[in-house]
Amino acid sequence: MLRSLKGLVCHPLRLDHGYALHTAAKDCLSSVVSQDVQTPAERPRGVFYTSENDPAKHTEHHEGRHYSIPLEEVKAVFPHGLPNRFQQQIKTFNEACLMVRKPALELFTYLKSSNFAHPAVRYVIYGEKGTGKTMTLCHVVHYCARQGWLVLHIPDAHLWVKNCKELMKSSYKEERLDQPLQASVWLKNFKASNERFLKEIKTQKTYVWGKQERTEEGRPLGEVVEQGLARTRNASDAVGVVLKELKQQCQHGSFRLLVAVDGVNALWGRTTLKREDKSPVSPEELTLVYNLRKLMMNNWNGGAIVTTLSQTGSLFKPRSAYLPQELLGKEGFDALDPFVPIPVPNYSPREFESCYRYYLDCKWLQHEKARTEDGKEELRFLSGSNPWQLERLAAPL
């Protein structure tokens, strides 16, 4: 309500703008225009917005439109998931607007129709650099959060295999290495997003953390998380425990589990970490990675695994590689073998229009020429309809 009022007050001209001048947009949305005209009160901000805030109700109608997420939900659902630039954008615009695109809608149909008695299906979102894979993943996460699933969101697996300052020998198994910092950061964010579940789920085994600390069977998982946060030494082991528990308990069917991993190709590549004696570390030797790999196997049911490939953070891979085979390597490909690939392309002309209108509406494009048709064509040409390029181009304008 507030938003619609704000729309009416701050954009008094927008009504005309949205309807009269978008000849190109009208061609694209000819089928939907009739609906728009009937309900103008719902959409004071123009043709390219939806007031449907629930991803569950997003259908092909809404393709190419932006929907906004209230800021409190953003903090609750995505404590660590969104890309950096998008977070800056949220702070600038004071609202989080996400575009509904085809790959996301595809995923929703799959998730809705998936049978939870079967082993978890793995979806791999892939595409060229900057086409919106992470954003699609966030969209899916939001959807699942709304639906009430337990979301296990790892923002970027690459963070776990590079730039680690502290590597400790694992207390649990001798050959493995721990990463206390990353593990504790992740635990904190996990706690912020899934508070409710942590109270409900109970552990099924006793875990001994040290001489004095132990977690009994039947205690809520929240305690394990607290333990990990309090004692950074055991943080990675806490993570491992959490993952194992969730995997086991999901099979009973009391809740649905969504495993969302961004940059999954990090789990099977190489690392840039070295031990004290300068010998390289392979990913299996890291506790976090090892436990995560166990989770990625499809020997559990009651949920889904949605992953993204990412070349930006990947190590030792050429810049032009974006296909699953290239980025995952043979090992990864075999491990993830029966998966559903979901390509994410660049913007279609309609989506480009929509993004451009959004920037104009938020007054992000200040340059006079940017508002003309020529300016739009120029932006389209120079960015090649690539979302990342477009965002970078529009930033200084």
Next chain:
Amino acid sequence: TLRLIYTTTAVQRKNVGASGPEKYTEEFIKKQIEEFNLGKRHLANMMGEDPETFTQEDIDRAIAYLFPSGLFDRQARPMMKHPTAIFPEQRKIQWGEDGRPFHFLFYTGKQSYYSLMHETYEKLLNAQKYQDQLTAQDLPPQKEKRNLAGSRWLTKIELEEMLLEKLSDDDYSRFIQLLQKLMTLPCGDIEEKYIQKFTKEVPVQLEKAVTEPLKYDERGVAFSTGEGTRKTSRATAVVYDNGTGKITVNGIDVLHYFPVLQDREQLLFPFQFLDRVGKHDMVCTVSGGGRSSQAGAIRLASAKALRSFVTEKEVEFMRQAGLLTVDPRVRERKKPGQEGARRKFTWKKR
């Protein structure tokens, strides 16, 4: 000590015509010509060709074959040419054995110039007499149109070469004024021939570059090609009509081939200038050079290809915008004694 040399101004001129009467005598030149002809016949025999039809080009080729030289300066290489081409034309001695000059105007200093002026004035007087005769006979004066556009007067230097004498600017302008006065009068054929000796044909202006017509490929889509170069890159571009603005370079999408914004802006420029940003597709091939020079080469190639799609006025605009000119900047050579092309070594005071 200065030795007083008895010279005239004509002799002092550095220019070819009078660089010392004693250097090459007439007999010397005649002997050189005979030797040249003999040598030509010998050369023809050596090369196994017919001595009668041995032209200067054949001589040049034969010499280049027999005496290969790696010197850069062409004038330093061995050459065999007719003596008139090698020994510059110059004045012969103007006085006889008894010291008496041949020409009556010798003591003016510029004998040929003054004789020329006298001749021209004589022609002028003739033309005036002819005109008077015509008016006396009550015939209308003939006005013949002469082709002024394609001819120009000889320049001062050319006149000097013709007369083998040094002239001053004043003399030259007076002569040209006389000729112009002669031309304004209704002249007959005689004067026409005389004047033609002092005119030169101006070469026709360079023709405008002809824009090629559009070609149509199998699908019926109009396209045109263009080539462009920059530094060391060579590019060919094929611009198709009815497109969406997609560009492919060497089979790779433009976003992947040119990740830098600056290069893509260079490609955008011709289309943006003509307001045809999203209307054409382009397929290009490019080789050589670096990232920036390849972009510049493709830009030139696409501008040349777009000429066929566009009106002449817009072609003129493009030319003035500099889209159709080849960029002449090339890497400058490094010189010895300097660290780079321009950078000198660090200057040390001691």
